[in-house]
Structure formats: C-alpha cells, structure tokens
Amino acid sequence: MFNKLTESLEKCPIVKRGEYNYFIHPVSDGVPIVEPSLLREVAVLMVKSLDLEGVTKIVVAEAMGIHIGVALSLMTDIPLTIIRKREYQLEGEIALHQTTGYSKGELYLNGIEKGEKVVVIDDVFSTGGTMKAILKGIAEKGAEVSDVLVVIKRGECDIGRPYKYLVEIEVTGDGVRVTDTKF
Ligand SMILES: O=P(O)(O)OC[C@H]1O[C@H](OP(=O)(O)OP(=O)(O)O)[C@H](O)[C@@H]1O
Numbered sequence: 175m176f177n178k179l180t181e182s183l184e185k186c187p188i189v190k191r192g193e194y195n196y197f198i199h200p201v202s203d204g205v206p207i208v209e210p211s212l213l214r215e216v217a218v219l220m221v222k223s224l225d226l227e228g229v230t231k232i233v234v235a236e237a238m239g240i241h242i243g244v245a246l247s248l249m250t251d252i253p254l255t256i257i258r259k260r261e262y263q264l265e266g267e268i269a270l271h272q273t274t275g276y277s278k279g280e281l282y283l284n285g286i287e288k289g290e291k292v293v294v295i296d297d298v299f300s301t302g303g304t305m306k307a308i309l310k311g312i313a314e315k316g317a318e319v320s321d322v323l324v325v326i327k328r329g330e331c332d333i334g335r336p337y338k339y340l341v342e343i344e345v346t347g348d349g350v351r352v353t354d355t356k357f
Pocket residue numbers: 202235236237238239273274275276277296297298299300301302303304305
C-alpha cells in the first residue's frame with residue numbers, strides 16, 4: 175500500500191557534487207515533479223510516526239522541508255515555521271551555521287517561543303549537520319523538541335538525540351538502494 179516512496183527512490187538519478195553522490199528525488203529536490211499521491215503518502219506516514227501530543231509548532235528548514243511541512247500542517251492543523259536562508263533581523267531571530275555533506279551556509283530561525291513544544295521534520299539526513307544546527311537554535315530559544323523525523327535517512331547520523339525516519343537508503347554512483355522502511 176505504501177510503496178510510492180520506496181519505488182520512486184529506487185528509480186531516481188544520481189549526480190556527482192564533487193565526491194558526493196547526490197540523489198535527485200521529488201521529496202528531496204522537488205524535481206522533476208512532486209506527485210500529490212507521493213506527497214500524501216509521506217504526509218500520512220509522518221502523522222502515523224510522529225508524537226504530536228501537545229505540539230504547538232512544526233519546524234522545517236528552507237527549501238526542501240517546506241512542501242512536507244505544509245502537507246503535515248494541513249493534515250494536523252499545527253502551525254508551521256520555516257527556517258530561512260535569508261536574514262530578517264526580527265527581534266529574537268537566531269542565526270545558525272549549517273554544514274551538509276556538500277555545502278555550508280547560514281540559516282535564520284524565527285517564530286519559536288520559550289516553552290513551546292515542537293516537532294522538527296526534514297527531507298533528508300546525510301551528515302545530520304543541518305538538523306544539529308536546527309536543534310541548537312531551538313534549545314537556545316528554550317523550546318522543547320517532542321520528536322524529530324526525516325523522510326529519507328542516508329548514512330549514519332548522530333544528532334545527539336533519538337530521531338525517526340521513514341526510509342533508510344544507501345547511495346552509490348549507480349543508484350539508490352532502500353535498506354530499511356518504517357511502515
Ligand atoms: O544531513 P545534512 O548533511 O545536513 O544534509 C541534509 C540537508 O541538506 C539538504 O538541504 P540543503 O541545505 O541542500 O538545501 P535545500 O533544502 O535548499 O535543498 C536537505 O534538505 C537537508 O536539510
């Protein structure tokens with residue numbers, strides 16, 4: 175029944191970013207197209223997996239957290255905040271330094287208050303660098319993280335706390351192999 179995510183991953187193309195084998199998939203890249211049925215499957219699986227009890231905000235990072243965050247927000251009626259790559263200089267904004275397997279950059283966190291209970295979701299874990307930066311920012315704000323979930327886990331990531339994933343993959347220059355699913 176839930177086979178769109180695994181089947182689409184096993185068919186997706188790989189490109190080189192330096193030494194990094196980068197897989198290109200609708201969930202992690204938005205290209206070539208995001209099928210509503212795939213997005214719905216991911217949203218249903220996230221709702222089933224996450225502990226949403228008492229959660230006041232869904233936290234995602236620009237850009238590829240946005241479509242999955244919107245889908246989850248529409249299904250749960252929980253508001254969404256997007257960590258942006260653009261600085262707004264709003265009061266209380268926190269700047270975070272992000273390092274991924276192939277890039278570095280700044281992220282800016284707004285919209286989370288002390289004492290809130292949040293879930294953080296993202297499309298992919300590769301090194302876990304982005305998630306570690308996000309968690310540091312949320313802790314600095316004094317908010318509690320109820321759950322962390324990534325749709326696609328590639329590689330081993332220690333983010334300093336437990337997390338959930340929907341599928342685990344291995345990526346080589348030849349393609350993607352799904353090694354575990356949580357549904
Ligand atoms: O575990 P990591 O090594 O940190 O990699 C995962 C991050 O990399 C991608 O974001 P990216 O910064 O490339 O931006 P995008 O969402 O705009 O594609 C992805 O959306 C994750 O946030």
